[in-house]
Amino acid sequence: MQLQAMTMQAMAAQVIGVDASAPAANPVTGHLQLGAATTPRGSVLGANNRYLTLDGQPWMPVMGEFHYSRSPAATWEAELAKMKAAGITVVASYVIWNHHEPKDGAFDWQGDRDLRRFVQLCGKLGLKAIVRVGPWVHGEVRYGGIPDWVVDGMRTRGDDPQYLRHVARLYREIGAQLKGSLWKDGGPVIGLQLENEYNLNGPGEGAGHIATLKKLALRAGMDVPFYTVTGWDGAQYPSGQVTPVFGGYVDEPWAVSTTELPPKETYAFRFDSRVSGDLGAQTKSHGPGTAESDIDKTPFLGAEYGAGLPFMYRRRPVVSPDDIASMLPVQLGSGVNLMGYYMFHGGRNPVGATTLEESSISGGYNDTPAINYDFQAPLGPDGQQRPVLGYLRPFHYFIAGFGNRLAPMTVRKPDVTPSGPADLRTPRVAVRSNGDSAFVFVNNHVRQYPMPAQSLQFDVKLVGGTVRFPRRAVDVPDGAYAIWPVNFDLDGTRLRHATAQPVARLDAGTDGITYVFAATEGIPVELALEADSATIDTPAPRSMQDGATIADVTPGTSRALTIRRAGATPVHLLVLPAAQARQLVIGEVAGQRYLVLSGQQAWFEGGKLHLRSVGDAAMRFAVYPALSRAPKADHALRARGADGVFQAYEATLPAVRLTATATPLREARPAPAVMKGGLAKAAIQPIPEAWRTAATWRIDVQRDALKHVDDALLQVDFTGDIGRLFDGTRLADDWYYSGYGWQAGLKALALKHELSLAVLPLRADAPVYIAKEARPDFGAQTQIARVNKVSLTPVYKLTITP
Template identity: 45%
Template sequence: MSNPVFTLARAAILLLASSLCFISNADSQILVDASAPYLQPALSSFQTGAARTPGGHTLGLNQRFITRDDKPWLPVMGEFHFSRVPASEWEEELLKMKSAGVDVVSTYVIWLHHEEIEGQFDWSGDRDLRRFAQLCEKHHLKLYVRIGPWVHGEVRNGGFPDWLLSKGPTRVNDPVYLSYVTKFYDAIGQQLNGLYWKDGGPVIGIQLENEYSNRAPGGGAAHILELKRLALAAGMDVPFYSVTGWDRATIPQDAVLPVFGGYPDAPWDASPKDLPPNEVYSFRFHGRVAGNMGAMGAATATALNPASEDTPFLTAEVGGGIEDTYHRRPIISSDDVAAIFPTLLGSGVNLYGLYMFQGGGNPEGKLSTLQESQATGYPNDLPIKSYDFQAPLGEFGEERASFRKFKLVNYFLNAFGDQLAPMTPHAPDVLPKDRADVSIPRLAVRSQDDRGFLFVNNYLRGTAMPARHDFQVKIKLPGGDLLLPNRPVDVPSGAYFIWPFNMELGGVHLRYSTAQLFTRLHAPETFVFFCIPGIRCELSFADESGLAIHSTGGQVLRANGSVTITNLKTASETILSLQGSGTKPVRVLVLSENDAENAWKVRLSDKEHLLITPQQFFTSDDQITLNSDGDLRFRMTLFPAVKTAPSASSRLTVKQQANDSTELSTSLKLIQPQLTITQIRKARDVPAVKIGPPPSWRDQGVPEAPAGATFVDDAAQWRIKLGLEPLLGLSNLFLQVDYTGDIARLKYGNHLIDDNFFNGTPWRIGMKRLLDSNEAGDLQLEILPLRTDSPVFLEGAVRKTLPPTGQIDQLHSIHLVPQYQLTLRTTP
């Protein structure tokens, strides 16, 4: 890096030429009044279960936030359905989640997966809940278990075994039903015995039921309380019990915690067209329930005044993606889900729960397929196998762009969540009139006394937000007004971010930053930020006595009691060295957003570093693993620099950089797996889709997925043959299918490997689990034609590629993508 070092002497010279730039336009300012005295949170009436470990560690909560060892804690929770992923892959996927900043893993225990045949419980193999919990414990991940008994989760009967439905009423205090629930809960309790928080284990919470609003005799709050009693009787004594808080939820006060969420689209909606602007991109100043979470009835609003609320604002189902249904197939971008972070955190959320974080696939059923379908009385048709959910970690473990986007905020919450958690939200003086109003900037402040964070979202899925010119926020604080930033900036369409203000950085006072706070490293103390593309990148510090600043980039301006490092390059890193009078030196590393997305915290020889790489990443205590799809070249940068490169599975080329970093690179041997494709049958004409009956809460029916016989009769078919030892030298091998049609299926003999509802994106299937199971013979690909008059929702850009009439089944390309792997040791 060749940028000059700006000293304070040069800053004084620059000040004269720049002083006029500090004049702001008061008419363009947005006002947020956060001047009211800070109120400490009151105790909650919720009574925790056993909340102390044998070692004395505690979990608790008050009306505003969760506590860990009596200190504020703002955890990140990610959903991972263990029975939808092969057990052989659990550990690696958990390590990926942990590497991306997830603190708590949540999981459904799906009754149908464990007792499909009455009286025959199966907790073996991919259904081994105890082993999954033990892996969470091994890697210091906490576990939140969602035990139902009805879970939904896009599962057949909402997770109920077929046989249970013949026994009588369900989801009420019916003696017969409760007798079976008792057995199921007892079986779960045995699986988790000795693994609860009170035992020093990972299990910290239990969710009872799901989307429950039944107020019939034997239902309502009495039923939730009975389920909690049964869970306790089965040994499930944990700090936290919760229920979902939408769909007119039944929430017994003092006994359970309501949790909330929101999704970027609504695949349960009957519309075959684009949906109106979604409220998840708006701040929730008047309620905790998302409009698109109230699919089955009016939502129960819960006021957001933290001083008067009895429980913290907790979430469990913030969309990490969305599952395509047969009738509605949206494509979810990484921005679609990452832009929800500032709106919910700015609204006061103090547990960020992502659903799903890890995609999966339905296990084999002994008696039937296990997915939700209209044929079984449910409102939507889902793929038989795939539950990919367009999640940050896909069905086969692939890391998507959202994995990196989420990490940007997860790392921030890991490092600074204890500061954010006590802070209360404040709305600006002018709000958009509704979720579709794009004329008013969307923002919120959370603060405690004079310090806090500004949350801004200028992104709305499906709508181009206007750029915000001359953007500046005036925050009224108890200690006086703050302009953020000093000089107005332009906020591009599609930008979203979190800016800190009045924050102590190791004894140096940061007035504000238009770079987003990312994480911190220790020894030496380093605070890491990243610039927001299209916005002037600057950090402003209080010009306290003796403050010395050295910067490797930008301009250093001193005026009106502040020192501002401005015009930092947004495409390269900058290092600031700061030291106040009588304080230890502090470093600030400012990255580009792209480098921050590629930056991961690692420990090498027990010292913290950032490892910046475009490759897929995860780490354990003793090893760093990098995966590369199709590219045999591995490139990475370590900050701070290392004198000696870590040992690796391939010899590394080492290059020391002037900016206290070390570049490492290597190339692996080229591997070109062989693939032979032969078409064995062309498609036939398919009938028009049928429209199913509407459920009571939806005003119209939606297209039904074609029956299996339609595939037998009408689908185009290809034979796929892999070469010998296709996985040799690889960590995985992906079959990528680029096609246009209605539904595609990959089979091995009569065994369905995976299926896909066409939405316009390539379909990728991981071959490792198939090859590891010795199913290495010829595969069969089937593509059912899509009638262009089929009233299913496809994104507009995809719909435009279809012919105006007729049907289409095109296999555009099919090829193998080898996944190369490089490992590095974290200790000598």
């Protein structure tokens, strides 16, 4: 009876009131000291205390981190094109010092370290770039990226004269690489990040050191519009000279807990702050940072919202697509005006005189894999699309299409808000508004914690009056999250409200203008239009309420409704089901934007549409608007007629069967107890000598596996502590067991010798966090080291010329 009462209480209809009628203060300029912000063609970047601007208009980018020196140079262009297709508009990348100057004065800017070529490719693809120049970057790199010879020989991260001489030389080298590619030259580089997670405040440190780094960057020729610093964990910087950026992660792999964490602040709307919990800074602050006193002077910009999470030895959380995507309504609803991710593309560490990962042995706070930097990112180290990417794309397209409306909007606090991140019963809602328009942000997802279903209506009081919607309270189930518009302009027609998210606006010429919406999982779609003199054509059931036409729309690939006005271009609304919205890719060919629906990984590059399929030789895509001629492809295409407003096509590539086998070579021996210690005083990665206890297998793969496919993914399903793949004696890849699948592309492995696998046993008493779903059942065993299966999966690619 008590549980039934709680359920009924949770489902009782609640009206969430939000007073958004007060006028927003005008943006303030002049505080931020921007660099050269005008291109030779006169395009201008700017910033005020609330948002960024491009050519005087509000501008809201989406930024994704991709480390060029952790990825093969031959793949950069395609991987950047995939990021663009995912809605990324700005690419961020660390310049990792010890990847470039392993020895004093011996700089390497070739091959996978060719920064110049990387930023030029960003420009070629129409992407902007922010270069994070360090010198200390963290990035789970040995010594935070500072070379051994610097760490061994001088005082770092401050105004020590010897250190600054080497930093100045590094900056001159970076400046030479970026010459001609800066925004002022017509290039893609719009900003620099100085240092990282900097909260030191002793002699020669603090804000003065950041000011020194900016001067050195300018002397090196790096004059760009924006200079940023990370603003969390008590950051210290010179106010006005740089702009703080923020972030948040849905778990803390750097934490010492071996159990689930309390509900993360990342899922709670913030109305008075910008720091979303612990972000794992390596140094500790002793008071509030500059970002706290700057909150009314700088826009709320993000740089490190985790699009995934790394695995660290003592803590290995696996995240779901909903865990990540549900952050977006929360961050946008809290006022973020630049959604920046770390990482958006995974990679692998190069190897120098040592391996270059962060480790306790080298004095780091964390232990990370020596090679693998997968990060559970939307794009994996081998370019594979992870499910989370499809969940993020509709939000990115929303920002691209309507960010100029959202950016000037002010955050409005509801009448009732949760008491804190651990309050799982009070509805989580925020509103951003500007004049008579608004967006409502709802989140009912908290990682690893069930949320009660909420029966909600909204009373949004705007300048022109109060909008209550929907007609009847809507049941928001556990796990749901959404962005819904209020008084949204559809090219002259007001959409009073919708319980679906705007995604994009597409001008299809004579076919009219199409607004694409995405339904919210488990919530019926209600559209309310103030049609005035327009005619609304819709197959959906409709009614009238307070002068608005209410349409109850069934999502699908057919038009939900069409608005017609005399002498005006027709306006169509397309409402895709949530699952189909996750298959939507938007790109441009020959000046025409297209909507593409495909269950395969899809992107546009070189004026062509590319599809990539893992394991399935059959591919399908549907495109809108209709192609003017039959498309060509490198394999036979079959037209499959209309799918709603889309044209559908199929192709079946020659299927390839690939094999991989694992042959035992050595059984495991009893592994030593996991030691505790290091800076975290927690479990640390076993010392190298512990590997003598590992079990080993010979891995045999087809040597001609890549002959007829784009790539082949070696999938290693093992249970143990750590797995390592060796090409002969070369460590080619490694993995911490977590329950998350380990894949390695044969192209990246570049095998030259016999492939082998070593698995260090996982002890039953190991004080490490592994999610309960993946924690092995040890039974009477004291340790486990086994290979469950190895397989080789073909990756097919289809290239279509529209």
